[in-house]
Amino acid sequence: MAAVTLRRARCWCPSLLQVFRFPVAQVHLGRPTMRASQQDFENAMNQVKLLKQDPGNQVKLKLYALYKQATDGPCNVPKPGVFDLVNKAKWEAWNSLGNLPKETARQNYVDLVSSLSPSSEASSQGKRGADEKVQESKDIVVTSEDGITKIMLNRPAKKNALTFEMYKEIILTLKNASTDNSAIAVFTGAGDYYCSGNDLTNFTSAAGGMEEAANQGAVVLREFVNSFIDFPKPLVAVVNGPAVGIAVTLLGLFDAVYASDKATFHTPFSHLGQSPEACSSYTFPKMMGSAKATEMLLFGKKLTAREAWAQGLVSEVFPDSTFEKEVWTRLRAYAKLPPNSMRISKELIRNNEKEKLHAVNAEECTTLKARWLSEECINAIMNFVSRKAKL
Numbered sequence: 001m002a003a004v005t006l007r008r009a010r011c012w013c014p015s016l017l018q019v020f021r022f023p024v025a026q027v028h029l030g031r032p033t034m035r036a037s038q039q040d041f042e043n044a045m046n047q048v049k050l051l052k053q054d055p056g057n058q059v060k061l062k063l064y065a066l067y068k069q070a071t072d073g074p075c076n077v078p079k080p081g082v083f084d085l086v087n088k089a090k091w092e093a094w095n096s097l098g099n100l101p102k103e104t105a106r107q108n109y110v111d112l113v114s115s116l117s118p119s120s121e122a123s124s125q126g127k128r129g130a131d132e133k134v135q136e137s138k139d140i141v142v143t144s145e146d147g148i149t150k151i152m153l154n155r156p157a158k159k160n161a162l163t164f165e166m167y168k169e170i171i172l173t174l175k176n177a178s179t180d181n182s183a184i185a186v187f188t189g190a191g192d193y194y195c196s197g198n199d200l201t202n203f204t205s206a207a208g209g210m211e212e213a214a215n216q217g218a219v220v221l222r223e224f225v226n227s228f229i230d231f232p233k234p235l236v237a238v239v240n241g242p243a244v245g246i247a248v249t250l251l252g253l254f255d256a257v258y259a260s261d262k263a264t265f266h267t268p269f270s271h272l273g274q275s276p277e278a279c280s281s282y283t284f285p286k287m288m289g290s291a292k293a294t295e296m297l298l299f300g301k302k303l304t305a306r307e308a309w310a311q312g313l314v315s316e317v318f319p320d321s322t323f324e325k326e327v328w329t330r331l332r333a334y335a336k337l338p339p340n341s342m343r344i345s346k347e348l349i350r351n352n353e354k355e356k357l358h359a360v361n362a363e364e365c366t367t368l369k370a371r372w373l374s375e376e377c378i379n380a381i382m383n384f385v386s387r388k389a390k391l
C-alpha cells in the first residue's frame with residue numbers, strides 16, 4: 001500500500017497529491033459542525049497541507065477515501081492491478097466506504113482533519129522544539145559501557161520494526177563492535193516491544209517499485225544476516241517484549257538469549273506469504289527438532305517465553321519486574337571475563353558451521369526475493385497496511 005509521506009507523494013503519487021494540491025494559506029477550520037459547508041471542506045483540504053507531522057499511512061488513506069467519496073461519490077473506477085500497490089490501497093480505502101452519502105463523507109473529512117489540527121496548532125505554538133526532538137531521535141541507539149556494546153532498537157512507535165536504514169546501521173554497528181574494546185554485544189528494544197520484525201512498508205514505500213525493492217532487500221538481508229554469522233564476540237539478546245519475524249529467527253545466531261516472561265516469539269511467515277530467513281530454516285530444526293520448528297516457521301505458532309525456553313530458543317526467562325536489573329547485572333559480570341578466551345571459545349563452537357550458515361543464508365535470501373513479489377505476499381502486506389483504513 002501507499003506507505004508514502006506527504007513529501008514523497010509529490011514525486012511519485014500524483015493522484016494522492018491531487019487530494020492535497022491547494023494553494024497554501026493560513027486557514028482556521030470552523031469547529032466541527034453537524035453539516036460541513038463546501039467552504040469548510042475546502043478549508044480542511046488546505047489544513048491538511050499545513051500539518052506539521054505526517055499523520056501516518058492509515059490516516060492518509062482515510063483522508064483520500066473521504067475526499068473521493070465527498071467529491072465523486074461511491075467508488076466508480078476499476079480496481080488497479082495487484083502490483084500497483086499505491087493505487088490498489090487507495091482504491092480499497094475508497095471502495096470500503098460503499099454508498100456513504102457525499103455530505104456525510106464531507107463532514108467526516110472535516111471532522112478527521114479537525115482531529116488532526118490540535119497537534120499542528122500545538123506545534124505552531126512553540127511546541128515544535130519538543131516534536132523536532134522526538135523526530136530527531138535515532139532508530140538505533142548504540143552505547144558502550146562496562147565492556148558492553150549495547151544496540152537498542154529505538155523506534156517504539158512502530159514496535160521497533162526494522163527499516164532498510166536500520167538494517168544498514170546494524171551492519172555497520174556490528175562491524176565496529178567486532179573490533180572495538182568491548183567484550184560482548186547486546187541487542188534490546190525500547191518500549192514495550194523487542195522488535196516487530198521487518199517494516200512491512202519497506203517494499204511498498206520504495207520509490208523504485210516492488211521489483212527493485214525486492215532486489216535491494218535480498219542484498220541487504222544477506223549482508224545483514226552475514227554480519228551476525230561472522231560476529232566474533234559473544235552476542236546476547238535481551239528480549240524485553242514481543243518479538244516478531246526476523247527478530248525471532250536471528251536469535252538462532254545469538255550466543256545467549258535472555259527473555260522477560262512477557263516476551264513472545266512469533267514467525268508468521270506463511271501468513272505473510274513469505275519464508276524463513278536468518279538461517280532459521282537450518283538453526284531452528286537443529287535447535288528444537290523439525291516438528292517444533294515447523295509449528296513456528298510454517299504454521300506461525302506464537303510461543304510464550306517459557307515455551308521458547310523449553311524449545312531451546314531462549315537461555316533463561318526472568319520475571320518482567322526484575323528482568324532488566326537481573327540481566328544487566330549478569331551481563332556486566334560476563335563482560336569482565338577474559339575477552340580473548342570468550343572470543344576463541346565462540347570460534348570453536350561456531351566456526352565449523354559458518355560455511356553452512358552462509359550457504360543457508362544465500363538460499364533463504366534468493367527464496368525470499370521471489371516470495372516478496374508473489375501475490376500471496378503482496379496481498380498480505382496490503383491487508384496489513386490498509387487494516388486501519390477500513391472505516
Ligand SMILES: CCCC/C=C/CC(=O)SCCNC(=O)CCNC(=O)[C@H](O)C(C)(C)COP(=O)(O)OP(=O)(O)OC[C@H]1O[C@@H](n2cnc3c(N)ncnc32)[C@H](O)[C@@H]1OP(=O)(O)O
Nearest residue numbers: 056157158159161196197198199200201217221244245246
Ligand atoms: C529486507 C529484510 C527483510 C527481512 C524479512 C523479515 C521477515 C519478517 O520480519 S516478517 C514479520 C514482519 N512483522 C509483522 O508481520 C508484524 C506486523 N505488525 C503487527 O502485526 C502488529 O503491529 C503488532 C502485533 C506487532 C502490534 O500490534 P498492536 O495492535 O499492538 O500495535 P499496532 O497499532 O499494530 O502497531 C503500532 C504501530 O506500529 C506499526 N507497526 C508495527 N509493526 C510493524 C511492522 N512490522 N511493519 C510496519 N509497521 C509496523 C503499526 O503499523 C502501527 O503504526 P501506525 O500507528 O502508523 O498505525
